Amino acid sequence: MPPTRPEPADAPPLLRMEGITKRFAGATALDGVHFELRRGEVHALVGENGAGKSTLVKIMTGAYHRDAGHVWLDGRPVAFDTPADAQAAGVTAVHQEIHLLGHRTVAENISLGREPRRWGMIDWRRMYEEGARVLAGLGLDIDPRAPVASLSTARRQMVAIARGVSLGAKVLVLDEPTSSLAEREVAILFGLIRRLQAGGTAIVYISHRFDELWAVCDRVTVLRDGKLVGTHEIAALERIDLVCLMLGKSREALQHGATAFHTRHAARGRPEGEPLLRAEDLRRAPRLRDVTLEVREGEILGLAGLLGSGRTETARALFGADPADGGSIHLRGRPLDPRHPADAIAARIAYLSEDRKAEGIIPELSIRENLTLAALSTLTRFGVVSRARQRELVDRYMRRLGIKATSAEQRIRELSGGNQQKVLLARWLCTDPVLLILDEPTRGIDIGAKGEIQTLVNELAAGGLGVLMISSEVEELVEGSSRVVVLRDGRSVAELAGEEISARAIVHAMAAESPDAGAAAPAPMET
Amino acid sequence: MSEHAGIDTAPPPSLPRAARDGRIARWRHLGPTYGATAALVVLVVANAIFTPHFATASNLWNVLLQVSEVLLVGLGMTLVIATEGIDLSVGSVMAVAGAVGAVLLPHGVALAALAALAAALVVGLLNGALVAWVRVQPIVVTLATLIAARGLAQVISHGGELVTIDDPAFLALGRGHLGPVPAPAVVALAAAVATVLVVRMTPFGRYLLSTGGNRAAARLAGVPVTRTLITAYAACAVMAGLAGLIQAARLGASDGAKIGLNMELDAIAAVVVGGTAFYGGRATILGTVVGALIMQVIATSFNMLLIPYAWSLALKAAIILGAVYLQRPARA
Numbered sequence: 001m002p003p004t005r006p007e008p009a010d011a012p013p014l015l016r017m018e019g020i021t022k023r024f025a026g027a028t029a030l031d032g033v034h035f036e037l038r039r040g041e042v043h044a045l046v047g048e049n050g051a052g053k054s055t056l057v058k059i060m061t062g063a064y065h066r067d068a069g070h071v072w073l074d075g076r077p078v079a080f081d082t083p084a085d086a087q088a089a090g091v092t093a094v095h096q097e098i099h100l101l102g103h104r105t106v107a108e109n110i111s112l113g114r115e116p117r118r119w120g121m122i123d124w125r126r127m128y129e130e131g132a133r134v135l136a137g138l139g140l141d142i143d144p145r146a147p148v149a150s151l152s153t154a155r156r157q158m159v160a161i162a163r164g165v166s167l168g169a170k171v172l173v174l175d176e177p178t179s180s181l182a183e184r185e186v187a188i189l190f191g192l193i194r195r196l197q198a199g200g201t202a203i204v205y206i207s208h209r210f211d212e213l214w215a216v217c218d219r220v221t222v223l224r225d226g227k228l229v230g231t232h233e234i235a236a237l238e239r240i241d242l243v244c245l246m247l248g249k250s251r252e253a254l255q256h257g258a259t260a261f262h263t264r265h266a267a268r269g270r271p272e273g274e275p276l277l278r279a280e281d282l283r284r285a286p287r288l289r290d291v292t293l294e295v296r297e298g299e300i301l302g303l304a305g306l307l308g309s310g311r312t313e314t315a316r317a318l319f320g321a322d323p324a325d326g327g328s329i330h331l332r333g334r335p336l337d338p339r340h341p342a343d344a345i346a347a348r349i350a351y352l353s354e355d356r357k358a359e360g361i362i363p364e365l366s367i368r369e370n371l372t373l374a375a376l377s378t379l380t381r382f383g384v385v386s387r388a389r390q391r392e393l394v395d396r397y398m399r400r401l402g403i404k405a406t407s408a409e410q411r412i413r414e415l416s417g418g419n420q421q422k423v424l425l426a427r428w429l430c431t432d433p434v435l436l437i438l439d440e441p442t443r444g445i446d447i448g449a450k451g452e453i454q455t456l457v458n459e460l461a462a463g464g465l466g467v468l469m470i471s472s473e474v475e476e477l478v479e480g481s482s483r484v485v486v487l488r489d490g491r492s493v494a495e496l497a498g499e500e501i502s503a504r505a506i507v508h509a510m511a512a513e514s515p516d517a518g519a520a521a522p523a524p525m526e527t
Numbered sequence: 528m529s530e531h532a533g534i535d536t537a538p539p540p541s542l543p544r545a546a547r548d549g550r551i552a553r554w555r556h557l558g559p560t561y562g563a564t565a566a567l568v569v570l571v572v573a574n575a576i577f578t579p580h581f582a583t584a585s586n587l588w589n590v591l592l593q594v595s596e597v598l599l600v601g602l603g604m605t606l607v608i609a610t611e612g613i614d615l616s617v618g619s620v621m622a623v624a625g626a627v628g629a630v631l632l633p634h635g636v637a638l639a640a641l642a643a644l645a646a647a648l649v650v651g652l653l654n655g656a657l658v659a660w661v662r663v664q665p666i667v668v669t670l671a672t673l674i675a676a677r678g679l680a681q682v683i684s685h686g687g688e689l690v691t692i693d694d695p696a697f698l699a700l701g702r703g704h705l706g707p708v709p710a711p712a713v714v715a716l717a718a719a720v721a722t723v724l725v726v727r728m729t730p731f732g733r734y735l736l737s738t739g740g741n742r743a744a745a746r747l748a749g750v751p752v753t754r755t756l757i758t759a760y761a762a763c764a765v766m767a768g769l770a771g772l773i774q775a776a777r778l779g780a781s782d783g784a785k786i787g788l789n790m791e792l793d794a795i796a797a798v799v800v801g802g803t804a805f806y807g808g809r810a811t812i813l814g815t816v817v818g819a820l821i822m823q824v825i826a827t828s829f830n831m832l833l834i835p836y837a838w839s840l841a842l843k844a845a846i847i848l849g850a851v852y853l854q855r856p857a858r859a
Contacts, residue, residue, distance in 0.1 A: 321747055345749040359747055362740040364808040365733075373737055374748045376730040384728045427748065 020069035047223035062086035092164035102149035107131025154185030208308035273297030276466040282327035289490035302481030310490035319351040350428035354439040363413035397426035418449025560802035595711035603763030611807030612665035619676035621771030621787025629781035651764025655757030681783035701776025740808025
C-alpha cells in the first residue's frame, strides 16, 4: 500500500546535506555526499558495509563533525556540535541498541533531561500526564509508569520514538529498527511510521531488509564506499536494480558481460574432492533460519548474500562461536556439534573472523604471540612454550605469507591491515586445519595484500584444504569459488556450480522476491 | 554494524591527537615501568643522601621485610588486573588464611599451612567462577567476598579473639632469616620470579594476556577464557593466603579483624604504579615489584625522617595519579 504521499518534489527540502566529507585517520569515510529529505517522506538509506550510512547519519545527528560540506535544516544552515544540539533543532536518532534507562519508567525516559519542574523539584504528576499524552498522540497503548526494562524490545523502540517525537523531532532517524522485532511488531512499527509521516515528520530509514524498503519507504538513497550512488523513487526500482546499485554493477553488465568473470579459476576443472563438511538446516534465532551447504576437500565454496543474510551467522555456527539451535553438521561423515570454538578447533576447523580489530588481533601482543595463539598447546612441552619451535613457526609463516614488520616482536596493532590479516591467517594455518572458514578475508586491506591472500587461499585449496569463503565482493566469489551458495534472509536459496557461477546469477539469487516465491528456486544440487 | 570495517585505525576523536599518539606510542608503552624504575632510583638516591641511616644494610633488609606482603599480594593482583579485572578480597583472604593456619597449628605446621592455602584457594575459585561463569563484575564479586571472608576469618578464630602462635617453625615464616635476608622477602622474591616465568613462558601466561587484551578474539582463537579467568583469581587468592600466613607469623598471632586490612589498596597501588594497565592485556611483574618498593621506600623514609604519616599518604597519592596519567592515552 503506498503511504500517504509526501509533499511534492519541488517544495524546498526539510533537510539538505551537500558535499559532506568525513575522513578518519586518513581514510575517507564519506566523500562529497549529497542527501535531501522532504517533509513527510520515509527515505531509505542503504549500502553495504563501509558504504558510509552510519557516518552520514552521525553527521546528520551531531555525533560526528563533518570535514567539509553544508547542511541546511528548514532552509537555515546548521552545524550541530552534539547530538543534544541536533535534538533541540529537531533531528533525532533512534539507534539499533536503544538508548533508554531500563530501570526508569516510560514517562521518565520520555522527559529525561527536561523534566517538568515545580519549585525546583520534579513535577511527577505533570511528567506522567505529559508522557501519557505523547503516547496517546502516537496511538500507543503503553503505561507511562511501567519501567522500560519490563517492556518488549518493540515497545522500547516505540518509547524511544515517542521520546524523539516529544522533543519535537522533524527528522527521525531509524537505524535498523526491525532488526530485533517479530513480524507482528514490525506491523505496529510501520503503523507508527505512517502516523508520523502523516503528521509531517520526515524519516530516515536504515534497513537491510528489502521487503521493508518497498513496504514503507518513498525514496531510497544508495551509498557505496563513502560515495553517493544515487537517490531514486523506490516504486520505480526493481529489487535487482537496487542490488546492482549497492554492489556497483550495471544491470546490462550483469546480463551481457558476465563472461568476463569466467576467468581462470584454479579449482574449476580439478577433479572433485571428497565431501568434507556438510551442514543441514542450520538454524539459530533470529538471523539463521535454514542453511544447508557442503564443502569438499580442495575446493573453495563461496558463500554469498547481502548484509544481514546470515553469512557470518553461518560461519559462527559452524565454528561453535554462536552454536546452532537446530540442524546438523557432519565433518567427514562424523556428526559434529561444536558448542565452543575450541570444539571446532579440535576438529581442525579454522575461522578467520570478519572484524579483524574486534575479534581477531590481540592488540597489545606481538606478532609472534598473536600468530601462535591458536597452536600454543602443540608448541608446549612440560608446561613451557618452546621458544625454538615458536621461532621456527613464526619465521616460516612470516616468510611464506610475506608479513612485513620490523621483527616478530613488533606489536600487531602497529601493522597495516593487510599484514594483520596475514598474521591472523597464519595463526590458523599453523593449527593445520582441514577446513578454513574465511569471513571477508580481503576486506579493508590494500590491493597488493589482497592479491597475495587470494593467491595463497587458492594454493591452500589446491593442496587439499576445504575453504568456505564469505565475501560481499561478487567478483571475488565468481573468480575464486568452485561453487557458490547464496543466502537470503537466513536461508540458503541457491547453489551455483561451474559455468552457472556468474555475477548475474549470484545477484539475482540475492535479490529474489521472497524465499517461498519460487521465482528463484534453488538450483538443483549437483549430481 | 561496523561501517568502518574498511579502516584499520579506529576513528580517533580528532586527527592531531592521533598523530601525536603515533609519535610517542613506543615511549609511552615503556613509560610506566621505566618511569617507575627511574622514580625508585631517584627516591633511593635522595634518601641515601638526605635520610640518616637510610643507606644501611639493616634498613635495606627492613624495607624488603616490610614490602614482602604487599609484593606477594601485588603479584596475584597483577594477574587479575591483566584480565581486565580486580580483586578487592585479598586482604580478607589473608585474614582467612591466617586464622585457619593459627587455629589448625596444634595439628602440625604442614597441615595448618596447607589448609590455610586451601581455604584461600576456595575463595579465589569462588571469585573466578562468579566472574567467568556468572559474569558478575569483578569489583562487585570481590567486594562481596571481601566482606564475607573478613567475617569468616573472625568466625574461624573463635569468634574474633586473638589466636596467639608459638610454634617456632611457623613463626620462622615471618621472623626467620636466610643468611641476612628475612624469610618473607625470600618467599616474595621467589614468588615474583615464578610469576615472571609463568607469564612469559607458559601457555597460561599467553592466555592471560589474550583474555585481558581482547576476550572475543581470544575465545575465537580457542583460548580457554573461562579457565584462564578462574586460574587468575585462584592464583591471586593463594598468594594472598601466603601473605596472610606470613603476616600472622610476623605478628605472632592471628587477628581475624586486623590481618590484611586495606591490603587490597596497597596492592592495587603497587600494580598501577608499576605500569600494569587497568584496561587489561598487559602484565609487568617487574613493574609491580618496583611499584611495591616505591611505596615502601616512601613509607620507610618518611618514618625515619619523622615526617607525619599523613604526608606520606599525600605523596603516595600523587605518585599513583602520576602513574595513571602516564598510562592514560595508551589505547586510542
